Amino acid sequence: MARTIATLLSDFGHTLPTRTPTPKESTRREFTTAPSWRGRPTAGAGWVPSRPPVKQYRMTSDQVGIWWPLLTASPLPPTGAAMGTDVANGTTFYVDPHGWVLDDTIPVTNPNIFIFGKPGRGKSAWVKAFLNRMLAFGYQALILGDPKDEYEVMCRHFGVEPWAIGPGMPARLNPLDPGPLAADWDTLDADEHRRRTAIIFGRWVVLLRSLIGSQSIGHQKVPVGPTEEQILTTVLKHLTHATTDSRQLAPIVIGQIWHALQSPDPTLIDDLRYANREEFLRDTRLLRDAVAQLISGAMAGIFDAPTTITIDWTAPIQSLSLSRLEPLGDDAIGMALMCLNSWGTAMRQAGGRRRINVRDEVWRQLRLGTSAVASFDADLRLSRSHGDIEIANAHKPSDYLGAGHTGSQAQQIAQDLLHLGDIKVLFGQDAEVADDLEQLLELGPIARDTVTGWAMGSKGRALVAVGPRLHKVHLTLHPDLELPLTDTNQAIT
Amino acid sequence: MAQLVGLSLATFPTWIAISQQRWAASLGWAAVWLLVLALTVVPLGGRPAVGWLAAAAAFATAGLAGWLTFRSKASRGAVRDLDAVDMPGALAGVEVLDGPPTGWDQRRVAIIKNSAARTWAITARIHHDGVAMATDQTCNRYTAGLTELINAAARGELIDEIHLMVRATPDDCTERELWLRANIDPDAPVTSVATQLEHLRWSQAGIRTDTFITLVIPEARLAREARHMGGSRQGRLNTIWSLATEIGSILTGPMGATTVTWLTSPELAEAVRLGFAPGDRDTLTGAAHEATTNPDVNAHVPWAHAGPSYATAAVRHYAHDAWHTVTSTVKLPERGATMGIWGHVLAPSEPFERRCVTVVFPIEKQTVADRKAAQAEFGQSLGQGLRDRLGVRTGAKDVHRKHKLDQAEAQLAMGAAMTHPYAVCSTTVPATAPIAEFGRRLDAAIRRGSMAPQRLDMSQDLAFVTATIPLGISLARTTR
Numbered sequence: 001m002a003r004t005i006a007t008l009l010s011d012f013g014h015t016l017p018t019r020t021p022t023p024k025e026s027t028r029r030e031f032t033t034a035p036s037w038r039g040r041p042t043a044g045a046g047w048v049p050s051r052p053p054v055k056q057y058r059m060t061s062d063q064v065g066i067w068w069p070l071l072t073a074s075p076l077p078p079t080g081a082a083m084g085t086d087v088a089n090g091t092t093f094y095v096d097p098h099g100w101v102l103d104d105t106i107p108v109t110n111p112n113i114f115i116f117g118k119p120g121r122g123k124s125a126w127v128k129a130f131l132n133r134m135l136a137f138g139y140q141a142l143i144l145g146d147p148k149d150e151y152e153v154m155c156r157h158f159g160v161e162p163w164a165i166g167p168g169m170p171a172r173l174n175p176l177d178p179g180p181l182a183a184d185w186d187t188l189d190a191d192e193h194r195r196r197t198a199i200i201f202g203r204w205v206v207l208l209r210s211l212i213g214s215q216s217i218g219h220q221k222v223p224v225g226p227t228e229e230q231i232l233t234t235v236l237k238h239l240t241h242a243t244t245d246s247r248q249l250a251p252i253v254i255g256q257i258w259h260a261l262q263s264p265d266p267t268l269i270d271d272l273r274y275a276n277r278e279e280f281l282r283d284t285r286l287l288r289d290a291v292a293q294l295i296s297g298a299m300a301g302i303f304d305a306p307t308t309i310t311i312d313w314t315a316p317i318q319s320l321s322l323s324r325l326e327p328l329g330d331d332a333i334g335m336a337l338m339c340l341n342s343w344g345t346a347m348r349q350a351g352g353r354r355r356i357n358v359r360d361e362v363w364r365q366l367r368l369g370t371s372a373v374a375s376f377d378a379d380l381r382l383s384r385s386h387g388d389i390e391i392a393n394a395h396k397p398s399d400y401l402g403a404g405h406t407g408s409q410a411q412q413i414a415q416d417l418l419h420l421g422d423i424k425v426l427f428g429q430d431a432e433v434a435d436d437l438e439q440l441l442e443l444g445p446i447a448r449d450t451v452t453g454w455a456m457g458s459k460g461r462a463l464v465a466v467g468p469r470l471h472k473v474h475l476t477l478h479p480d481l482e483l484p485l486t487d488t489n490q491a492i493t
Numbered sequence: 494m495a496q497l498v499g500l501s502l503a504t505f506p507t508w509i510a511i512s513q514q515r516w517a518a519s520l521g522w523a524a525v526w527l528l529v530l531a532l533t534v535v536p537l538g539g540r541p542a543v544g545w546l547a548a549a550a551a552f553a554t555a556g557l558a559g560w561l562t563f564r565s566k567a568s569r570g571a572v573r574d575l576d577a578v579d580m581p582g583a584l585a586g587v588e589v590l591d592g593p594p595t596g597w598d599q600r601r602v603a604i605i606k607n608s609a610a611r612t613w614a615i616t617a618r619i620h621h622d623g624v625a626m627a628t629d630q631t632c633n634r635y636t637a638g639l640t641e642l643i644n645a646a647a648r649g650e651l652i653d654e655i656h657l658m659v660r661a662t663p664d665d666c667t668e669r670e671l672w673l674r675a676n677i678d679p680d681a682p683v684t685s686v687a688t689q690l691e692h693l694r695w696s697q698a699g700i701r702t703d704t705f706i707t708l709v710i711p712e713a714r715l716a717r718e719a720r721h722m723g724g725s726r727q728g729r730l731n732t733i734w735s736l737a738t739e740i741g742s743i744l745t746g747p748m749g750a751t752t753v754t755w756l757t758s759p760e761l762a763e764a765v766r767l768g769f770a771p772g773d774r775d776t777l778t779g780a781a782h783e784a785t786t787n788p789d790v791n792a793h794v795p796w797a798h799a800g801p802s803y804a805t806a807a808v809r810h811y812a813h814d815a816w817h818t819v820t821s822t823v824k825l826p827e828r829g830a831t832m833g834i835w836g837h838v839l840a841p842s843e844p845f846e847r848r849c850v851t852v853v854f855p856i857e858k859q860t861v862a863d864r865k866a867a868q869a870e871f872g873q874s875l876g877q878g879l880r881d882r883l884g885v886r887t888g889a890k891d892v893h894r895k896h897k898l899d900q901a902e903a904q905l906a907m908g909a910a911m912t913h914p915y916a917v918c919s920t921t922v923p924a925t926a927p928i929a930e931f932g933r934r935l936d937a938a939i940r941r942g943s944m945a946p947q948r949l950d951m952s953q954d955l956a957f958v959t960a961t962i963p964l965g966i967s968l969a970r971t972t973r
Binding site: 033034038040041043044045058059060071072074075078082089105133134137138445446469476481 | 536538539540544547548551552554555558559560561562563564569580581582583584585586606608609610611619620621622623624625626627628635636637639640643644647657658659661664666668669672676677678680681682684685686687688689691692695696699700701702704712716726729748750751752804805806820822823824825829830831832833834835836839840841850851852854855900901904905909910911912913914915916917947949951952953954955956959968969970
């Protein structure tokens with residue numbers, strides 16, 4: 001007779017839990033009582049006097065579709081910002097990107113929000129209302145470049161003076177600022193130095209690649225390959241003394257990089273395995289000239305000096321006005337946006353509160369070439385890990401295709417970017433844009449009709465795509481609390 | 494049957510007059526008989542005149558005797574067992590049992606035993622994305638899913654009714670308020686916090702939608718099948734659960750539901766309580782939230798308190814606690830209807846109004862369906878043959894009817910199931926609101942959906958139960 005599992009385990013000192021014997025169920029028959037369907041005919045029993053004359057239809061099961069009663073979507077959880085009314089079912093529509101990512105029942109895997117809409121349909125009002133509402137939950141807003149100064153009113157309302165940058169302005173912003181990660185450098189051990197250096201250098205190299213790669217020779221962008229990247233990394237190490245001095249991470253500016261390339265240190269030439277100085281200077285001519293453009297061109301005196309502004313890390317909103325760069329053209333604004341991107345990454349490394357990064361007119365940055373697109377792509381991909389909500393504002397989906405020539409790598413990445421935003425807010429569009437909506441966003445004919453029809457009926461109407469689910473949402477603004485902050489037509493009135 | 498006997502008896506004066514060769518009198522009595530026939534057979538507002546007389550007599554008798562009114566044991570201080578169901582009229586024979594522990598979380602799903610109808614039922618809450626933003630292709634897929642649901646139920650030959658209930662309830666925003674309390678940052682700017690509070694007030698004008706499905710299984714069919722699953726009550730409960738999992742896979746598959754949660758006894762009690770008193774939701778939600786941190790808080794509704802404290806049936810509405818409800822059935826348009834006709838009905842006209850739509854699919858056994866289809870076809874053919882022989886012209890309506898019968902027979906032969914669905918729609922408002930006006934608005938909403946409303950007068954109590962209480966009480970069951 002084989003031993004039971006319980007006996008076997010007891011030999012090794014384990015005792016299986018035993019189930020208390022359940023009392024034997026009575027075997028009495030079911031339905032021994034037979035009350036009437038009317039209930040009891042006694043006072044206070046609620047007796048039913050008659051059966052309702054309900055109208056029945058006899059049909060085969062293939063015809064039952066007209067009885068389909070599940071018309072409206074079950075509401076999303078009431079978390080995050082209340083962004084208006086879902087007109088399909090009359091419920092309040094809440095937007096909570098982080099909450100949605102964490103909720104498995106909602107088909108959202110990243111907290112990025114892409115907003116598209118014709119100018120004047122309510123894009124900016126939506127973003128500002130969203131920011132105001134999310135600030136209540138401990139979020140901080142960072143406007144990564146405000147080309148039209150439209151966030152200034154909001155910033156001042158929250159007691160924050162927005163910074164303005166441009167030619168001749170006193171404010172300087174150094175994109176190569178190591179940021180809060182360099183704080184207390186001398187107290188950190190070697191492992192922590194290595195970890196932080198890797199993060200900081202990674203950010204710097206991405207930025208420099210983007211800036212250099214955004215410049216053109218004729219129709220071609222300046223190539224930034226592995227050799228150029230190696231040169232930049234080595235220069236940065238030399239300038240910061242990251243590997244030789246553990247007391248501090250020396251702050252650097254772009255101008256110093258140009259100097260280091262123009263007058264190379266012998267150790268730099270050795271480290272980069274060049275035979276002599278002449279060979280080094282010959283091979284890095286294009287790189288040197290591209291860096292020189294950054295400090296002598298349109299951007300001179302803006303991003304090439306140490307940061308002069310004091311950053312309040314606890315302010316609810318921070319914004320950088322770029323309207324003064326407008327006369328320098330789209331490229332200047334695009335490059336400024338890229339530098340700000342890098343600066344925003346540094347701010348993010350301060351940790352602490354969750355942040356909402358707003359990128360207005362994002363198409364300007366995407367036009368700067370593959371590296372610029374790749375840097376934006378990286379931010380979107382990492383939004384899950386660093387806990388930020390990235391909001392990208394554009395007029396139409398095809399803005400993302402302006403990132404490069406047809407079929408180019410930049411355009412391919414930009415097109416794929418659209419899939420990194422699970423939340424899309426689509427304001428009214430003219431019929432010509434409808435094809436983009438169907439093809440690029442793969443939202444189908446319902447979205448197309450809604451955006452070109454219903455959403456054009458009134459300001460503030462938007463089709464919100466939560467993953468594949470679509471909601472027709474009408475933005476509601478409080479007349480006293482929010483309307484003065486979100487009105488973008490002040491310049492006209 | 495009673496009507497047939499009555500009609501037969503009503504012919505006697507005619508026969509007597511004929512036997513006495515009093516021809517004038519016989520013609521007079523024949524005319525009287527025809528009048529009686531019309532009053533007995535021709536329906537007006539759903540019932541023939543005789544039916545109205547019977548209903549009115551029963552209603553008046555019950556009203557005078559005080560039977561129409563319900564007073565709960567709790568309101569009389571007479572509760573002995575908190576788990577015993579204490580509900581009015583048609584729900585008096587209902588008992589709720591705990592099913593076998595199932596799934597990884599060992600939930601014990603509630604099984605509803607209705608002794609009056611000799612049926613068992615099980616209820617689930619459904620989440621679905623709806624069809625408001627669905628393409629035609631998706632709508633067609635959902636329609637096919639609903640067909641598949643009925644077919645699967647018919648194939649199993651156990652489920653004889655499926656109830657789909659949608660409740661559009663005023664949003665009390667309790668969850669939102671609790672979330673705000675937990676998540677508002679103490680250092681947040683004043684404007685942002687003030688905006689949240691204003692929005693909380695605004696959001697109470699919104700609605701929330703709850704959807705339930707109930708499967709009803711008659712004991713006559715279940716008892717035999719249950720023998721293979723362990724017999725006795727346990728065998729029945731096991732069989733019902735296996736049916737629920739089978740139907741659940743169709744709901745989440747072809748029908749596109751995102752989640753299907755079969756309700757436990759406390760969850761069902763709450764759904765029933767909120768059916769009678771939608772305004773109780775905020776206190777129940779608040780208690781459930783507090784119970785997560787304070788074990789002394791009781792968040793459950795005992796079955797003895799799930800019904801109304803006081804309820805009474807008026808001729809044109811039903812009063813339950815502090816609420817009044819009007820329920821109507823619908824007549825579909827002759828020209829046919831499209832998917833989505835319930836949209837108008839489910840849109841409350843005021844922020845405090847609740848609307849419900851329940852669609853019930855009574856499913857016939859395949860053999861019965863085949864026989865009935867054959868009979869109808871035979872009747873139609875016979876009628877057509879007579880018309881042809883007499884040279885009577887066949888009208889367009891006759892052709893259409895014949896086409897429908899042919900189609901139904903063909904579909905049955907191809908494996909479709911026969912069902913005779915009906916729908917009841919209700920509006921519930923606080924007792925302080927003019928219920929007659931809201932009844933009219935419900936009628937108007939039904940008409941906007943291209944259907945015709947039919948108020949279920951003098952039966953508002955039973956109609957209310959089917960429309961808003963997800964316990965599987967049928968209006969179509971003719972037994973008992």
